[in-house]
Amino acid sequence: MDRILYTAMSGARQSMEQQAVVSNNLANVSTSGFRAQLHALRAVPVQGDGQLPTRVSVMASTPGADFSAGPVNATGRDLDVALQGNAWLAVQAADGSEAYTRRGDLQVDANGMLTTAGRPVIGQGGPIVVPLGASLSMGADGTLSAIGAGEDPEALAQVGRLKLVDPGETRLVRGEDGLFRAPPDAAGNSAPLPADENARLISGALEGSNVNAVESMVAMIDNARRYEMQIKVIESADENARRADNLLSIE
DSSP states (O other), X not given: OHHHHHHHHXXXXXXXXXXXXXXXXXXXXXXXXXXXXXXXXXXXXXXXXXXXXXXXXXXXXXXXXXXXXXXXXXXXXXXXXXXXXXXXXEEEOTTSOEEXXXXXXXXXXXXXXXXXXXXXXXXXXXEOBOOTTOEEEEOTTSEEEEEOTTOOGGGOEEEEEBOEEOOTTOXXXXXXXXXXXXOOOTTSOOOOOOOOTTOOEEETEEEOOOOXXXXXHHHHHHHHHHHHHHHHHHHHHHHHHHHHHHHHXXX
């Protein structure tokens, strides 16, 4: 009987964990450059002093992210960029480390700092700062140029260049902040990737999320049904145990 409880209990718990992953993907179906998080279930033996070959549980795991490209849509906005191929945009994380994103809806804050989703965009010499009120344009190689208010087109000057990286065979790892980094070393530190001079972007366009809303909705319904089934198994096991107790109590 406990074998049923072990299986159903762990299955119900991990179904909820998997539902959280699907819900997060679905919540970011409209987020520019978002990469869907993968999810999977696998059977694992129960460990501990009471270990028996008949006792197994299930574990939800997130083996990585779906790195397939999302749809690219033209916006006409100069600071909207869609990264081509396997290029990634370098940004500064909250802890000051370098991380990478495909989100290209760039903004200029009140201090003139170029940001994406509130995070500073890294250039060749650190975070990029542009003149306030200037008209900005973006080159295919990430070169950012500006013309001051009231100035002639001949006054166009380069004010920075986005750091674009290509991880190549390196499999980027998603952090808890949603940003990607190079795999950590033995000490747990992720070294910054070098800038790729051949990486290119498209100005005036945005790459959408690669989450399929229909597939995510189907997965959400499937997880809910699976959870209900496992709860029914637990209830049936409890009912069978009560009936067995009643039979044993009859003298």
